[in-house]
Amino acid sequence: MHWYEDDGLWVGFADVMFPARRVAEAARLVAESPLLRTDPGARVLDLACGPGFHVVPLARAGADVTGVDLSTAMLDRAAKACAEAGVTARLVRADMLHHVEPDTYDLVVNMYTSFGYFTDPGDNLAVLRNAHDSLVPGGKLVLDMMGKEIFAGWVGRPQAVDVEGGTAFLRDTVLDDWTRVRTDWTLVRGDEVRRASIVSALYSAAELRALFETAGFGEVEVYGDFDLSPYDNHARRLIVRGTRVG
Ligand SMILES: C[S@@+](CC[C@H](N)C(=O)[O-])C[C@H]1O[C@@H](n2cnc3c(N)ncnc32)[C@H](O)[C@@H]1O
Known part of the structure; x- marks a missing residue:
């Protein structure tokens, strides 16, 4: 998938x-x-x-x-x-x-x-x-x-986003000579930890x-x-x- x-x-x-x-x-x-x-x-x-x-x-x-x-x-x-x-x-x-x-x-x-x-x-x-x-x-x-130009201004710093009952952490990794980026998401809510990765151009x-x-x-x-x-x-x-x- x-x-x-x-x-x-x-x-x-x-x-x-x-x-x-x-x-x-x-x-x-x-x-x-x-x-x-x-x-x-x-x-x-x-x-x-x-x-x-x-x-x-x-x-x-x-x-x-x-x-x-x-x-x-x-x-x-x-x-x-x-x-x-x-x-x-x-x-x-x-x-x-x-x-x-x-x-x-x-x-x-x-x-x-x-x-x-x-x-x-x-x-x-x-x-x-x-x-x-x-x-x-x-x-x-x-x-x-x-856009890539905007993204380049802040990529590299992991982000924490408050969500209801917890926090989501996002970390970006630039791939393939700046043609793609992988964003790794971790959502922590009480004892629940959920992870996902998105790769996009x-x-x-x-x-x-x-x-x-x-x-x-x-x-x-x-x-x-x-x-x-x-x-x-x-x-x-x-x-x-x-x-x-x-
Ligand atoms: C970042 S969300 C943005 C949704 C919406 N445009 C908005 O402004 O909130 C991306 C959306 O793309 C849909 N999506 C992902 N891959 C798709 C595909 N191959 N074909 C159609 N929709 C897709 C997801 O299900 C999700 O709803």
């Missing part, structure tokens, strides 16, 4: 990856970011939607939203979040390596470092190609992740831009936050937007 197929990882470390404060943060981004603005009825795909943090506000804003994720547990959480918010969305269990719905979406989003999970670089490119082919001409892919802005272009995207833009600020030394995220031009 690949690490990303382990539901236990996403559920076990949910307090770290999906803290409640992210619900309000996602709602704010959808309300305020020009990158996430949609026309009423626009068709939007949230690729690797997790517990639906962005699905809910996008649907509330009037978009026709599909959330795709490989984790049944995450999709259950997304369905519950939609029901509680009184919105509807189509939720689909699928692997982003293979999921394509040709000529369907006005906007595809891939949020919170949900990209670069495959060991073969060609598979990560395939995810971009799938997203490209799932867009209508003129449609856009917005991909938000931790690291991209600089130039590398991710080039990957978008190889996947067929045009008008590729790079930002450092959802307010369209530049990807410079103050950037908090690496956000790349590409347009399906043909």
Whole structure:
């Protein structure tokens, strides 16, 4: 089994990856970011939607939203979040390596470092190609992740994150000439100790831009936050937007 197929990882470390404060943060981004603005009825795909943090506000804003994720547990959480918010969305269990719905979406989003999970670089490119082919001409892919340049500023220091009833410890190890990173997670809660490792690709802005272009995207833009600020030394995220031009 690949690490990303382990539901236990996403559920076990949910307090770290999906803290409640992210619900309000996602709602704010959808309300305020020009990158996430949609026309009423626009068709939007949230690729690797997790517990639906962005699905809910996008649907509330009037978009026709599909959330795709490989984790049944995450999709259950997304369905519950939609029901509680009184919105509807189509939720689909699928692997982003293979999921394509040709000529369907006005906007595809891939949020919170949900990209670069495959060991073969060609598979990560395939995810971009799938997203490209799932867009209508003129449609856009917005991909938000931790960029290599930002990551290099703090990698090496182990982090401790308080979670309900315990602490999660994260340690990063850069691999393969800065092309990949392994993050080892240890969650300590009373007598319970849970461990997991994530290995994902690291991209600089130039590398991710080039990957978008190889996947067929045009008008590729790079930002450092959802307010369209530049990807410079103050950037908090690496956000790349590409347009399906043909
Ligand atoms: C870091 S979480 C981010 C979730 C969500 N985008 C957010 O903003 O909270 C990554 C998500 O990717 C999903 N995932 C991992 N591998 C996947 C794959 N091959 N295909 C589809 N989803 C996948 C996980 O189940 C998890 O929900």
